[in-house]
Amino acid sequence: MTGYSTKQAKPQHFITTADFTADQLLEFVNRAIQFKVESKYKKDRTERPMTGKSMAVLFSKRSTRTRVATETAVAYLGGHAMFLGSQDIQLGVNESLLDTSRVISSMVDGIMARVGKHQEIELLAQESTVPVINALSDKYHPTxxxxxxxxxxxxxxxxxxxxxxxxxxxxxxxxxxxxxxxxxxxxxxxxxxxxxxxxxxxxxxxxxxxxxxxxxxxxxxxxxxxxxxxxxxxxxxxxxxxxxxxxxxxxxxxxxxxxxxxxxxxxxxxxxxxxxxxxxxxxxxxxxxxxxxxxxxxxxxxxxxxxxxxxxxxxxxxxxxxxxxxxxxxxxxxxxxxxxx
Missing domain, CATH: 3.40.50.1370 (Aspartate/ornithine carbamoyltransferase)
Incomplete structure (x- = not known):
């Protein structure tokens, strides 16, 4: 036996809004509004549910709003956002997307990925053991x-x-x-x-x-x-x-x-x-x-x-x-x- 595996339930990904019902989309929006009030106006939050957790921010393209939004969001929840640009890791150089997905997802609690072809985000999600959020692909931009x-x-x-x-x-x-x-x-x-x-x-x-x-x-x-x-x-x-x-x-x-x-x-x-x-x-x-x-x-x-x-x-x-x-x-x-x- 060359390795071992433990069966895990497939995580829920956010690849496109097409995968969610109207009620689910509206609930995402409503929760976002509550976060805005809580953080920007009431400033009374003490809970940090991502303490000790990390989020890989895997971007193959430049980003301003998505990167800043993701890193500050993770910080607000108490977690650590790890930015991995195309020049920072082996992706597409010495390592396949499949291998990268399996490796990175084994070490983090979530992945925010900005890719080129939509098939790349789909493969990333298919092989990941943690939730993958589409930060942009050539087909969709759900966030x-x-x-x-x-x-x-x-x-x-x-x-x-x-x-x-x-x-x-x-x-x-x-x-x-x-x-x-x-x-x-x-x-x-x-x-x-x-x-x-x-x-x-x-x-x-x-x-x-x-x-x-x-x-x-x-x-x-x-x-x-x-x-x-x-x-x-x-x-x-x-x-x-x-x-x-x-x-x-x-x-x-x-x-x-x-x-x-x-x-x-x-x-x-x-x-x-x-x-x-x-x-x-x-x-x-x-x-x-x-x-x-x-x-x-x-x-x-x-x-x-x-x-x-x-x-x-x-x-x-x-x-x-x-x-x-x-x-x-x-x-x-x-x-x-x-x-x-």
């Missing part, structure tokens, strides 16, 4: 979309109840604010849009996406979105005209047109995305709702949205960025600390 749901909830709550000096979004559950909204996407058919499609219709948010000809989402993603929409009463539509998508939108969302690894396509993409810059004029021509708001997962480039919108009172981009911490905190607490949702 970003949880933060988006939280941000939309906060915006709608304060829109309905009036803006005050106090944070009150925790007094209302997101199931009361999200259903019936319309989100317009103007941009690339990328991992952010795909995650929106498998999350938003499920909780009752309609999605209208505008992308240039030839930029399309994966067939399985579209199928999931349409099936979820049929169950929730939401709608899903696609167009090549931004104005059509924006009609009656509560929220307008965009993202980078040139993702990491696509730099050699920049000139071509800028030509093909002509007319897709989010501006006040575009929103007016498209007929967005009078109190429409803007979101972007960052980092932002001026060709995607002009300064007038990006730095306006309509822009939710900075609360959206902050909410990455609270939603990642909620996911880690549910899956790594409590063992599942």
């Amino acid at each position: 970003q979309i949880l933060a988006d749901l939280m941000t939309i909830h906060e915006y709608i709550h304060h829109r309905q109840n009036g803006v005050s000096d106090q944070y009150t979004a925790h007094t209302q559950h997101p199931r009361e604010t999200l259903k019936g909204l319309k989100v317009a996407w103007v941009g690339d058919a990328n991992n952010i849009l795909q995650e929106i499609l498998v999350a938003f219709p499920k909780v009752g948010i309609s999605v209208a996406a505008a992308a240039p000809p030839g930029y399309v989402c994966d067939d399985d993603v579209v199928a999931i979105a349409k099936a979820d929409a049929e169950k929730s009463g939401a709608t899903v539509s696609f167009t090549t005209k931004p104005e059509e998508a924006i009609k009656d939108a509560d929220i307008i969302v965009t993202d980078t047109w040139v993702s990491m690894g696509q730099e050699d396509e920049k000139a071509k993409r800028l030509r093909e995305f002509a007319g897709y810059q989010v501006t006040m004029d575009l929103a007016k021509r498209g007929g967005a709702k009078p109190d429409w708001a803007f979101m972007h997962c960052l980092p932002r480039k001026p060709e995607e949205v002009d300064d007038e919108v990006f730095y306006s009172d309509r822009s939710l981009v900075f609360p959206e960025a902050e909410n990455r911490k609270w939603t990642i905190l909620a996911v880690i607490d549910a899956l790594v600390v409590k063992g599942g949702i």
